[in-house]
Amino acid sequence: RKEVEQDPGPFNVPExxxxxxxxxxxxxxxxxxxxxxxxxxxxxxxxxxVYSSGNEDGRFTAQLNRASQYISLLIRDSKLxxxxxxxxxxxxxxxxxxxxxxxxxxRLKVLA
Amino acid sequence: xxxVSQSPSNKVxxxxxxxELRCDPISGHTxxxxxxxSLGQGLEFLIYFQGNSAPDKxxxxxxxxxxxxxxxxxxxxxxxxxxxxxxAVYLCASSLxxxxxxxxxxxxxxxxxxx
Numbered sequence: 733r734k735e736v737e738q739d740p741g742p743f744n745v746p747e748x749x750x751x752x753x754x755x756x757x758x759x760x761x762x763x764x765x766x767x768x769x770x771x772x773x774x775x776x777x778x779x780x781x782v783y784s785s786g787n788e789d790g791r792f793t794a795q796l797n798r799a800s801q802y803i804s805l806l807i808r809d810s811k812l813x814x815x816x817x818x819x820x821x822x823x824x825x826x827x828x829x830x831x832x833x834x835x836x837x838x839r840l841k842v843l844a
Numbered sequence: 845x846x847x848v849s850q851s852p853s854n855k856v857x858x859x860x861x862x863x864e865l866r867c868d869p870i871s872g873h874t875x876x877x878x879x880x881x882s883l884g885q886g887l888e889f890l891i892y893f894q895g896n897s898a899p900d901k902x903x904x905x906x907x908x909x910x911x912x913x914x915x916x917x918x919x920x921x922x923x924x925x926x927x928x929x930x931x932a933v934y935l936c937a938s939s940l941x942x943x944x945x946x947x948x949x950x951x952x953x954x955x956x957x958x959x
Contacts, residue, residue, distance in 0.1 A: 736886075766947075775935055775950035776887070819886070829900040832877065832948070836886035 733758055736822050738835035746843050749810050753838045755820030756802045763830075765796055766821040767805050770837065776819055779805075810842045846870070848951035850936050856957045857926055865921040865954045869938030876919050877939075877948060878911055882932040893919060894942045905930075926958045 738755045745751045757765075765782035780787065782794040782803050793806040807814055820835035849868045857863050869876050878890040890903045893913045904910070908926075913919040923930055933953040939946035 775952050777950065778947050781947075830942075831889050831892075831900070831903065833889065834879070834887035 734835075735759060735824065735833045736820055736835040738818075738820050738838045740836060740838060742839040742841050744841045744843055745810055747810060747812060749842075750806065750808045751810055751840060752804055752806045753818055753820075753840075754802050754804050755835050755838075756800075757820075757822045757824075757833075758801070759822070759824040759833075760798075760801060762801075762822045762824040764823040765794075765803050766823075767792075767794055767803075768819040768821055768834075770817045770819055772816075776834075779818070807840075810840075812842050812844060815840055815842045848936055848938050848949055850934075850951040850954050852954060853952065854955045854957075856959065858959055859928060860925055862922065862924045863926055863956065865923075865934050865936075865956070867919045867921070867936030867938075867951060869917065869919070869936070870949055871917075873938035873940050873949075874916065875939045875942040875946065876913060877937040878919070878921050879935040879937065880905075880932045881935060881953075887935065890921070892942070923956075926956075928958050931956055931958045 736757050767779040768776040769779045770776040782796045786795045791808045795804045817837040817839045819837045822833045851866045876893040879887040881887050891911050895916050896913050908924045911921045935953045937948040937950045939948045
C-alpha cells in the first residue's frame with residue numbers, strides 16, 4: 733500500500749462546478765499536510781496547508797480527518813484555470829527523521 | 845526576490861556517464877530538498893538538507909546517487925554511471941526552515957534523459 737494515495741482521475745468537470753478530491757495516508761504519525769498544484773511540465777506550487785480545524789482560501793477548502801487518515805480538497809465554482817494536477821503531500825516521521833511524501837496526483841480538467 | 849533555480853534545465857547523457865545537477869535555493873533558506881519525478885509518476889523524495897547536513901540519505905535510489913551542500917546554499921546532486929531508469933525530472937525545493945509547516949518552494953527542475 734502506498735503511503736499517500738490519490739485517485740489519479742482525470743476529473744472532467746464543467747466550468748462552475750464543485751469538485752472534491754480525497755487523499756488517504758497510511759502513517760498515523762504524520763504531522764503536516766498540504767495540497768500542491770502542478771501544471772503540465774511545471775514545478776509544483778503550494779496551494780494550501782491543511783489544518784486540523786479545516787481551512788478555506790477563496791474557492792478552495794481543505795479538510796483533515798485524522799481518525800480516518802484522509803485529507804480533502806474542495807473547489808467551488810471551478811474555473812478553466814483550475815485545470816491542473818493536484819498533489820496531496822504528507823510530512824511523516826520515519827526512522828527518526830522526516831520525509832515529505834507526495835501522492836501521484838489527481839488530474840482535474842475544467843471544461844468550457 | 846529570486847526563486848529556486850536549477851541548472852541545467854535539460855541534460856541528455858549517455859548511459860554510463862556521470863552527471864551533476866545544481867540547485868540554488870532561495871537566499872536565506874536553510875532547508876533544501878531533492879525530488880525525482882518520473883513520467884506519469886508522483887514525486888519521489890530523495891534527500892533533504894538542514895544547513896549543510898543531510899540527516900537521512902535512505903531515500904537516494906542507489907549508491908550511484910550522492911548529494912552535497914556547501915556554505916548552506918548551493919547543492920549538487922550527482923549521479924554516477926547513469927542508467928536509463930535515471931531519466932526523470934529532478935526537482936529541488938527550499939524552505940526557510942525545517943519546520944512542520946514550512947512551505948517548500950520548488951525550482952523548475954532539471955529534465956534528465958539517459959540514452
